[in-house]
Amino acid sequence: MARRKKIYEGKAKILYEGPEPGTIVQHFKDDATAFNAEKKAVIEGKGVLNNRLSEFFMTGLGQIGVPTHFIKRLNMREQLVRSVEIVPLEIIVRNYAAGTMSKRLGIEEGTQLPRPIVEYCYKDDKLGDPLVTEEHIAAFGWASQQDMDDILSLALRVNDFLSGVMMAVGIRLVDFKIEVGRVYDGDFQRLIVADEISPDSCRLWDIETGQKLDKDVFRRDLGSLTDAYTEVAQRLGVMPRNQ
Ligand code: C5P
Missing domain, CATH: 3.30.470.20 (ATP-grasp fold, B domain)
Structure with a gap:
């Protein structure tokens, strides 16, 4: 098994190097933060829901001609996006x-x-x-x-x-x-x-x-x-x- 190259880890997402140049894998975590991370929790399933919902909105925007970074959903928690x-x-x-x-x-x-x-x-x-x-x-x-x-x-x-x-x-x-x-x-x-x-x-x-x-x-x-x-x-x- 090969380790993926982590580019960035934020409060709710991790970005990994994508399979092609110019692509990134965006991983949705279950972590929730508020008030600039003063309040924190792990909320099981949040990452899966946000991955699906973000796919839905970004796809819809693409269909009406609003350009987005979204390429395709890869699995329950991850989507392939353009590097920007x-x-x-x-x-x-x-x-x-x-x-x-x-x-x-x-x-x-x-x-x-x-x-x-x-x-x-x-x-x-x-x-x-x-x-x-x-x-x-x-x-x-x-x-x-x-x-x-x-x-x-x-x-x-x-x-x-x-x-x-x-x-x-x-x-x-x-x-x-x-x-x-x-x-x-x-x-x-x-x-x-x-x-x-x-x-x-x-x-x-x-x-x-x-x-x-x-x-x-x-x-x-x-x-x-x-x-x-x-x-x-x-x-x-x-x-x-x-x-
Ligand atoms: O906190 P505020 O009222 O300024 O947030 C306005 C909107 O922007 C809310 O929908 C909030 O969820 C969103 N927001 C965000 N990330 C931030 C700040 C605000 O998604 N860092």
């Missing part, structure tokens, strides 16, 4: 106030925003991913103006797609986070959606009851996280009801 140069930003899109926006601005959670609001955080665990402005991003050279135009367009297209898919199964997309990466094609570079899209990185509320079906269940001790994620997967038809 990650832009050091967490891109957050909000449709309803919640979480840090509610805290920062004193807006009650669940308040509908006048339009989707896009925020940028600088990806740095040691600093707790601080909120930054486009001025910081330009001044420190984290992304160019062209990149920022592309990022905004990607973020809003992902928002339209995810909101619609969720609405169709009775779930409100309150907010979500994406990451993007650079890929190079000859003289050109372009940005594609990378990392994962799963209930770890979205806020999802049942439209009727307001029940939370996302990582806030873990952050706020609201019950079983796997039950919540399984409910999302079953409503989307990603997992059968009787499993």
